[in-house]
Amino acid sequence: MPGLLSSPVCLTVIWFLSWSLCTGQAQIQTDEVSGVQYGHIQSNVTLACGKSQIRVPVAWHLNHSSALPRHRVTPDGALVLLHADHSAQGNYSCHDDRGLLLHSVRLRLGRPPGLLKVSCQVPNHTHVRCSWTELVKTFLPAKYNATFRGTGLEWRPCVLDLAHKHCDVDHPAFWQTIHTLRITESNGLGSETTSVRFRLHELLKPDPPESLLVKALEGHSQRLIVSWNFPASWPVHDAFPLKFQIRYRPQGSAFWSEVFPEESPYMIFDALAGYLHQVQIRAHDEVNSESQWSDWSPLLLVRPWEVSSTTETPEEQTEETFPDFFPLSTKPEISTAKTHNSVHPEDEGNLGLVILLVLFSVVILITVLSLIFVVWVRQRRRDHVTKQELTSMVDFNHLLLVGPF
Numbered sequence: 413m414p415g416l417l418s419s420p421v422c423l424t425v426i427w428f429l430s431w432s433l434c435t436g437q438a439q440i441q442t443d444e445v446s447g448v449q450y451g452h453i454q455s456n457v458t459l460a461c462g463k464s465q466i467r468v469p470v471a472w473h474l475n476h477s478s479a480l481p482r483h484r485v486t487p488d489g490a491l492v493l494l495h496a497d498h499s500a501q502g503n504y505s506c507h508d509d510r511g512l513l514l515h516s517v518r519l520r521l522g523r524p525p526g527l528l529k530v531s532c533q534v535p536n537h538t539h540v541r542c543s544w545t546e547l548v549k550t551f552l553p554a555k556y557n558a559t560f561r562g563t564g565l566e567w568r569p570c571v572l573d574l575a576h577k578h579c580d581v582d583h584p585a586f587w588q589t590i591h592t593l594r595i596t597e598s599n600g601l602g603s604e605t606t607s608v609r610f611r612l613h614e615l616l617k618p619d620p621p622e623s624l625l626v627k628a629l630e631g632h633s634q635r636l637i638v639s640w641n642f643p644a645s646w647p648v649h650d651a652f653p654l655k656f657q658i659r660y661r662p663q664g665s666a667f668w669s670e671v672f673p674e675e676s677p678y679m680i681f682d683a684l685a686g687y688l689h690q691v692q693i694r695a696h697d698e699v700n701s702e703s704q705w706s707d708w709s710p711l712l713l714v715r716p717w718e719v720s721s722t723t724e725t726p727e728e729q730t731e732e733t734f735p736d737f738f739p740l741s742t743k744p745e746i747s748t749a750k751t752h753n754s755v756h757p758e759d760e761g762n763l764g765l766v767i768l769l770v771l772f773s774v775v776i777l778i779t780v781l782s783l784i785f786v787v788w789v790r791q792r793r794r795d796h797v798t799k800q801e802l803t804s805m806v807d808f809n810h811l812l813l814v815g816p817f
């Protein structure tokens with residue numbers, strides 16, 4: 413390291429870096445770049461040539477060019493841009509009559525913030541997310557500050573995500589009826605606070621149920637089995653029950669059939685044989701009647717079982733407006749469907765069959781094992797006997813051989 417530091421090349425680089433840093437600083441000092449000046453768009457914007465009184469005449473430049481938008485220069489050297497629009501933005505610099513830079517400033521034009529349009533989502537009892545959109549286009553970078561509280565409680569921060577223009581509150585005081593959210597937007601031209609009041613239990617709206625699955629039941633041309641999961645954002649807990657609504661219709665029909673299943677899975681008994689069906693599900697907090705239904709889950713398309721369901725008739729395919737992308741609808745891929753149990757309307761039939769099959773295979777396994785065991789034991793016994801015979805024969809021979817001595 414010391415060798416490296418003392419090498420001429422390295423020293424030169426360090427010297428150059430420090431030189432450029434120093435001259436950069438010096439330049440900033442002489443330039444007096446006070447940073448950015450913000451101006452109201454479509455108004456007269458005044459740019460002063462530094463703080464001190466300036467000798468006239470001064471010359472103004474925009475982006476190092478002497479071409480300026482509509483303007484006038486006041487007796488004290490300030491530049492007034494008349495009815496400035498976006499094209500007037502840029503780096504302004506003023507110079508004395510010898511061309512020496514006196515002052516420079518970057519001008520940005522826009523508007524002060526206006527009120528925000530705020531909406532809050534409450535996907536469960538422990539989470540509030542509020543998002544906003546600006547009602548006024550400011551053209552300027554903005555800062556936000558958001559706080560949240562239940563009536564009579566302390567303000568607490570609503571945690572900001574500026575990229576997505578929303579903020580989150582975890583574990584809001586759900587027992588409080590009214591909550592207030594305050595969002596302050598500020599930019600170079602001012603600030604504005606938007607206040608919204610709302611009732612969490614009215615905003616409570618679960619996400620749609622997930623993993624909706626609709627299957628045809630082999631042997632039943634009017635039945636569909638519907639299964640689903642709780643939305644991932646809803647706690648699966650007895651304290652937070654959900655109620656569900658399923659709706660379904662033959663594709664092309666204007667009327668939905670609606671059912672309120674207790675739990676997953678649910679069997680539809682009155683599907684229209686031979687028709688592709690649309691099926692959807694949504695959820696609602698079971699306890700709180702003032703809360704909202706979730707959105708409907710995405711549509712599923714399923715055809716009930718058909719006698720000739722393995723081969724689709726071509727005319728049917730041309731009728732369809734949606735691709736039949738659910739293999740469940742046509743392929744009887746479930747081996748348990750080949751059962752004599754299919755008389756049972758209940759889904760438990762399948763479970764029973766599986767248990768039966770398992771028991772049956774266990775019995776067979778045990779039988780085979782015991783057979784093998786019995787055969788093995790007998791074989792062993794026979795071996796033993798022959799061995800004994802052999803040894804006695806050997807003994808006998810021995811006797812015979814030894815005997816005469």
Ligand SMILES: *[C@@H]1O[C@H](CO)[C@@H](O)[C@H](O)[C@H]1NC(C)=O
Nearest residue numbers: 454455456484492493494495
């Ligand atoms: C801007 O300046 C022009 C010329 O000085 C003047 O006529 C006009 O009224 C000013 N506009 C505003 C909004 O002050």
Ligand SMILES: *[C@@H]1O[C@H](CO)[C@@H](O)[C@H](O)[C@H]1NC(C)=O
Nearest residue numbers: 445447475476502503517518
């Ligand atoms: C204006 O100035 C800023 C810094 O003050 C600089 O980054 C930018 O490149 C300048 N723009 C022009 C067009 O000179």
Ligand SMILES: *[C@@H]1O[C@H](CO)[C@@H](O)[C@H](O)[C@H]1NC(C)=O
Nearest residue numbers: 474475498499500501502503
């Ligand atoms: C001056 O430079 C800025 C970028 O710093 C640019 O946005 C602006 O359009 C330029 N203005 C003119 C008049 O060229």
Ligand SMILES: *[C@@H]1O[C@H](CO)[C@@H](O)[C@H](O)[C@H]1NC(C)=O
Nearest residue numbers: 555556557558559567594596
């Ligand atoms: C945000 O607002 C609260 C109250 O309105 C205030 O106490 C806090 O200082 C503000 N924070 C920032 C970063 O502006």
Ligand SMILES: *[C@@H]1O[C@H](CO)[C@@H](O)[C@H](O)[C@H]1NC(C)=O
Nearest residue numbers: 535536538539644645646647
């Ligand atoms: C509530 O919803 C939020 C946002 O989807 C999620 O992050 C959180 O885990 C959920 N809470 C529970 C208890 O599921």
